[in-house]
Structure formats: structure tokens, C-alpha cells
Amino acid sequence: MLEAYLEATVLGLGNLVHMDDGAGVHAISLLQMDPRVPHGVVLLDGGTQGLGLLHHISSARRLLVVDAVDVAEPPGTVVRFEGAALRGLPGKASIHQLGFADLMVALELLGESPGEVVVLGVQPESTEWGADLTPAVAAAIPKLVDCVVAELEAWRTQ
């Protein structure tokens, strides 16, 4: 198993009591039972914590964020951002004022930015109060999980 060791953190973001907003956290729960996840990978349920997440991801070699991302696509659409595209993801415009983008800037200010960052997102249908995902997003979670596994696999074989 030694060769399968991978230094990476998968961070699921979202609020479990706001339906599809919790998609990232649901994905983490599935990944925790997924034998395809390489050894060494840290799976983290980040909820909606802002700066409280800093110590988990500071200086991470590779960071994979899984989250609901509103890109005005059909519900359940899975999207991927990396590099320059991440800079376009707003911090201030999101409802959660200290969002993911702010975390990234905070780490930059501390000189502790992750080596590589990829965001895998799923288009939400509803973020109203409720503990369940909508059918469209629930159906997309296995694919989201597969995308996470594929991403980790790509890193492992780099």
C-alpha cells in the first residue's frame, strides 16, 4: 500500500441543513467509506467554518475543495476550477462573507498557500432549509465522488 500514499486534503464545504448547500459535506461522508481513496489523503468536513479552517489547510501540498457552486447551469452539473479561474470565485459576494476565496487570501498573507488547489463543484437546485439533497443533486453526488477519486488518482500518478 505504500506506493498509494498521497499527501492531499479533500475539504467538503457546505451547510447540512440547507439542502444542496451541503453537497460537499455529503460527498465527504461517502468518500470516508470509499476504498479508492489513496492512503494519506485527509478527508475533512469543513461545514461553513470560515477562518476556523485555516489550520487544516495551511501549507497543504494539494487541496481539493468540494462544494456547491452556483454557475447557473442545470442542477447537478459538476464543474471544475483551478488556477486562474479560482481567482474569479468571489469571497465577498457569497452569502457566507468569509468564504473560500477569503481563506485562500488569508493563507497567501500568511505565506502558507497550498501548493495546488482544485475546486470541484456541483450546481445546487435549492438551498432552502432542509436536511435532504434535491433529487437532481443527490443523483450527481456519486459522479462528484468519482471526480474526486479521479482527481486524486491524477495527483498520485503525477
Add this chain to the structure above:
Amino acid sequence: MARIVVDPVSRIEGHLRIEANLEGGKLNDAWSSGTMFRGIEMILKGRDPREAWIWAQRICGVCTMVHAIASVRAVEDALKIDVPENAKLVRNLIAGAQMVQDHVVHFYHLHALDWVDVAAALKADPAKTSSLAQSISNCEKSSTTYFKGVQARVKAVVDSGQLSLFASGYWGHPAYTLPPEVNLMAVAHYLEALAWQKDFIRIHAVLGGKNPHPQSFLVGGMSTAMDPDEPAAVITPERIIFMRDLVRGALKFVNDYYIPDVLAIAPLYKDWFTRGEGLGNFLAYGDYSLGDQSDPKTFLFPRGIVMGRDISQVFPVDPHKITESVAHSWYEYSDGSAEGRHPAIGETIPKYSGPKAPFDHLDVDAKYSWLKAPRYDGKPMEVGPLARMVVGYASGKKEIKDSIDGVLKALNAPPTVLFSTLGRIAARALESQLMAKQLEGWVNQLDDNLSHGKTAIFNPVRWDPSSWPNSAAGVGWHEAPRGALGHWVEIEGKTIKNYQAVVPTTWNAGPRDSKGQRGAYEAALLGTPVADPNRPLEILRTIHSFDPCIACAVHVIDAQGREYTIPRIS
């Protein structure tokens, strides 16, 4: 007369809208509107009360464990469960650590930018900043080279155009009046605070089992085993040492940075010692036992009420006098009334009647908020650090009185300056210091219990639902960083029949009631001068001084309308 709208209020949790009337350069009225519905109560109905805290802690994006504590306390109260001392100590440590971390983050990362101009910091002289820093604090990081380095790091971020954290300030606004060197020192400490809080919160990883969402709460105690014979023992001598280092570091941070920074900045904004006064009614449920964990008389923060800024008298808290009005809130009660209803029989029936988006103004004569209007004995109250410090001061609690008197002496100011925007900021800093001093005491008590083989941390007597009465009701109190928090639970046939949470920000940010009485934010804005209606920095200063948390973070990353193609994965 001009109507100013601030929506959303930035650098807070959740969604808040403020409308205010400006006449003759001053605000003569204001309305506070929570623009998101909070429906946790509906999600909890029908669930096992032993797992209520797991859901309740997701109410809020940031201060998760405060709801976990209030929730387990409510269920323990309903089922009459006595919790072992160790569990109370661990809860105090978790909540106390949260309070210090939360206050530091609030001051430096959510509020400082209302007072500190990042753009001006770039113009400061690092050598002068160094002498300034050395004159106010013993902290080691204060050399010219250090401040030069900070300036360069901040400049790099500003130049990259990725302002993010700093983007919501009104840079260049005439109300920023600090000298450049004070700005640079504060920005440097903003970064130090980022780094410190990141390490400190690891205490939750020890005590919470899993941070950021602690998994170690149990109805009846905690799951953080102390018995060395248990293979999964969490609280061990090594971890006691680790925690002792962290809490000493917390006190050092508060003493070296937080308190000196507040004392350096406050006198440069002394107008704000008379602005933002607000209601003058203060409510604290009290919390954090010292010594005997079951005796409220030992609370670090006493329970009580102060009315009309009269600190010569402290009234007892009668929980039956708490009600919530929905006269101006987008809810209805099943009996058709909008009058105050006690949370034990509270209802959460949403009924939106506001304008359809997009709109210019809310109809503030009708319903205008998703927050209810909590009242005590029919009166609006302020909760939070200032309420705790005022109640503690008026109660004659020695630690609190000494702390406040010390600062008043340093500022050469009378106690009345507490009732202000800066008073709230100072109260939060002093409270952080009191709490940081106390944390080590709790660690030592745990250590002592551990070394004497006193390791009980969970009382299983009511774990089995067959031991429960058919119906039961209880309430859980907690002093969260933002103020008085109560959870009310009603259990019937082993599941939750009704659940209500009255959270600190509902007390402070709630709308008017059926008598038209203003909430705490609304009252605090009256009379505030606003220099530029298009950049109402002054409104943010007072609203942020309460540390708003609209307690319902939804945080979908919103990439709509951005200028790039959507990288779909098919």
C-alpha cells in the same frame, strides 16, 4: 430626508439589511432586517433528542459548539440528568476557547477594518511604527524589519487586485483618522491574529474529537474519555500539557496584542464613546462556573438584568418573562396573534409578506424581518459581551470590576463610556482577557481530577429512552460569544415535539415589537452622524460592534455573472 440602505452588511455571518433615515447629517430612525429565514426548529421536530445537538450545531456557520452546548443542556434539563464535573469542565474549556478565538477574530478580521485603513498602512514609516509598537506592548515582533516585511506582504496582495478580505472597507473615507503608523501596526496584528487563532483552535481538535464540528458531546456528559484504562482515552497527561501551552499562549496573545491595540486605537476615536449607546437594557443568563460546577453563584459571568443604564441595581432573570413577538416579523402564530409568545410554546410558521425582489425599500410599518423580536418582561434587551460586563460590574463581581475600573482609569473616563460603540469593543476585549485567564484554571482542575482517579465524564442513567417519562420539557442556557443563548425543547413519546432557539443576534438584531419598541441595533443607530450617505461607514461601526451573526450560513460559491467559461464535466 434620505433613506440609507446597507444590504448586505458585510463582514458578518449570514444576511442582514439595515435601512436608516438621515436628516441633518444624522440618523433619526433605523430598521434592522434579517433577510434569511432560519428553520432549524422545523428540522429538529420528530428527531431523537439525543441527536438534536448534532443538527443544532449546524445552525451557525462558525460558532457551532455553542448550539451543541445549549442543546445538550436543554435535553439534560428536560430528562433531569446530572452531568459529571469533568464534562462541565470540558464544556467550559471548549466554549471558553471558542469565546477567546471568536472575539479575537471579530476584532481583527471582522471589525478592525471599520477603523483601520489598509491603504493608509502602506504609507506608514516602519521605523516609527516600530517605536509605537514598543511603547504600548511587550510583544517580541516589533522591529522595523518586521513592519517592513508586513508592508511588503500586504502590498503584494493589494497589487494583485485580489483584495478579498480587505475588499469591503471604505478606503479613504474621511472617518478613518488614525495615523498611518497605527494603521500599519493594526494590519500587522491582523496577520498575527490570523496565525495565532489558526493554532489555538487545535484545542478543539483535542476536546471535540473532531474539529471544526465537535463530535464529543453527549446528552449526559462528554465522550472524551479520561479513564487511562480505556483504550480511547482522549484526556491524557500529554494532552493536558498541550492544552496548557495553548491556553497560556491565548492569554499572552490577548495581553500582548488585543488589549494594547484596543487601548491604543480607542482614544483616537473618542467620539465613539458617546455614539451607538442603544437601549441601555442588558440581559445576561450567566455561565462558566468556577469551582463548584453546579453552583450559579460561582459563574464567571453573573446572571442578571440591568435596566436603563442604572448600574446601581441588578434584577434577577425570570425565564418565564422571555417572549418573542412577530408583529414585524415574517411569521404567524397559530392563534392568529402577533403578541409575545414564550419560547417553550414557541412556533416557527413562516409567512413572507414583504416586497418582491428587486425592491428599493421594505415596508417597515408592516412586517420587515425574518428575525422575531425577543423581549424580556415586554422590554427589548441588549445581550453580548457588553451586557455580561455591565451585569458583572453592577453585581460587584470582583474580577470584572477590577478589569473595567483598570481600563476606565487608563482612559481617564467614567463608567458611562461603556454604553457606546467603543464600550462594546472594549467589553469584548476585557472579557477575552478574563476568559483567557480562566482557561488554565479549568485545565488544572481536569489535571487534578485525572491524577486523583476522578475520571467520570458521562452519566448514562438516562441514555436508554425507556428510562424517560412520556413527556418532558427543558431549557438549555449558555453565554455564547455573541451573548445570551437559550434552547427550549419539548419531548413527547421519545422524540422532539417542539424546539425553539432564541439566539443572541435575534435579541440584538430583531425588529420592532407590537408596541413599536425598537430592537437593540435600531436603537443604537439613533443620532449617529453619517458623513457620506453613499459610504455609510458609521452605520457599520455600530452594527459590527455587536458582532452580528445571522446564524444561518448558506454559502454556495456564487460564480454567476463572472467572466469566464464554465468548465463543465460531462
